[in-house]
Amino acid sequence: MRLLIVEDDALVALGLKQSLSKAGYTVDLATSAEQAERFLAAEKFDLALVDIGLPKADGLALIRQLRGRGSAIPVLVLSARGSLEDTISGLDVGADDYMTKPFRLPELVARIRALIRRSHAVAHEELCHRDLVLNTSERMATLAGAPLDLTNREWAILEALLMASPKVVSKDGLVQRLAGWDKDMTPNAVEVHVSRLRAKLQPGNIEIRTVRGIGYRVDAEQS
């Protein structure tokens, strides 16, 4: 996996580059939006880590430009401004996720992994989490290499949870998602499907966590 870090502060950039290299990524570093543009135009990256506060053109302008020319590369915004307003403006221009400085490395890596998994699922029709692989084009699931037999509804629920991980997915959201197959789907029925899924995923040590009063979440993979 190849990452581009766009960050002008040498201290942070160096720390990020070394940490992410240790986490197994190939990392390139750009110190301005202009340099990042050249990198992204010339080579293929799996994800861009963009600081908003860049000299001259800022990170938001860079993302706007990327999306403007149709690039689908996942973008994780890093910002020191940190208010939720900025979060929203960052996501509005097309960033996929957002983190405020300072950040904990494990959380950053988990977010990067989730973003790459999501874009990978779209690009390669393959959704991976630990030992679990969902091949979305062939509708084939394997757990630690062994085929996993899933019903349509279980498949839809698992796919939704994995795509959203580590975000929480509400039971109502799942009901709506399943409404395509089953008009009479209820939150209680979702619970039944989830408990069956849990039993099937047990061997792979993949936990579907219940969030009381809302729904479910698949925890992020720990590095």
Added chain:
Amino acid sequence: MNFPANWDLRQRLLLAILIPLTFVFVLNVVLDYRLAKETADTAYDQSLVDAALDIAAHIQSSHTSSLFELSVEAEAMLRSDASDHVYFAVRGSDGRLLAGDRELPAAPHSSGTPPEFADIRFKDEAMREALHRVRAHGEEIVIAVAETTAKRDRASRHILTAMILPNLGLIIAVFLVVYFGIRRGLAPLARIEEQVAARSPRDLRALEFDRTPREIRPLVARLNQLFDLLREASAAQQRFLADAAHQLRTPLAGLQTHIELGVEEGHFDRGSERLVHVEDAIARMTHLVSQLLAYARAEPSAAAIQPFEPVPLHVLAEQSASTFLDQAIAKGIDLGFDIEPAFVAGIPWMLREALGNLIDNALRYTPEKGVVTVRSRRVGDLACLEVEDDGPGIPAAERERIFERFYRIPGSSGDGCGLGLAIVREIAELHSAGIALEEAGGCGLRISLLFQGRDVAGTAAEDAASRPSPGPRTACTACPLPGYGEPTTSTGS
């Protein structure tokens, strides 16, 4: 005219108009009275002269000059008057009395042109006397006729009342017309005064200009300029804070990353107490920097420039699950939700920040394995956002103080910076929301933010369009939540 400087415009206008007006009325009354009195006096004088002329005619028609007698009937007629006593004296050129009252003085009258009049005193009464001279029987005979002034006085009184009453009525009518006219005329000023008076310090919108009378437009324009300056100043302050936060956060991020890297590379002993302290210090510094920024941005001056919009509280609550789940899991806390749809008009990031602070506080102060529940719901007219925990609770004596900046309950275990609830209070005040603190389930704490009735998203949208000035603190003094006992409410001081 000089008035005391603190008099209001209405008083000034009233006095400036009414004092000269009253003066004009008094002058008018005096002049009218004199004219009417003169007319009446002339008429009465004429009747006196007529009496004298009657006597003169009588003398000239008589044959003797030495003495003449008026018939009893004639004299009675002469003296007859409903209200006044009439006296007369007829004297020859040598002053001898020919007829009438001996004592009546025939005062020498200067004017010379007949008839001659004089105001005299006779028998202790003020009288009016007319003199008439005729030549008869070879000598000049002087006829004096006098009468008391009762009917003249009565006429004066009549004239006076007839003049003064209508004039007084007119003065009162003019006073009323002027008073209400001024009130009406000054209504736009009063409206502007109300607009300014009803404002909270955070409301820095321009005053309505187009519907303002031309005379006070310069004043309103200056006020609006001032508001502009204040808005700019608060925007500048906000930019400064954003810059300051940026400057602080970036090196903090560097520090954090390099320490984590150092641990990874084995430069620090992973389990060492010193490393724990360093990481704890960084975490607290990080938290403080972000809280300072949030507090500054929620402050009235900075918040005044942001628009209200409909905010679904249930969505905020649901989104907070993803944000806080890991923090809860790390402490073994069961973080749960109880979500019903509820809309308010507000500033989305602020409401999210307020809820985030409540949840963060609950997670910090609730011991491991505790339970924290986040709720959104409607209670009557109120939309309610609340966070309940089963932690140590807050003693009643501390419930006001915990909203103060940097206040921490003595001996409390959490590692908060003391800004969280101050931020919540600022945001609640800005949204005219009440804060209720209650004991939850024997121990623990339930903090509720109670927003005034915004029924549905549609209503909230309308409200957002005509943003209500977040007026006087509309504290929810009685919290009508069923079964909550006696809540402590606070909207801050």
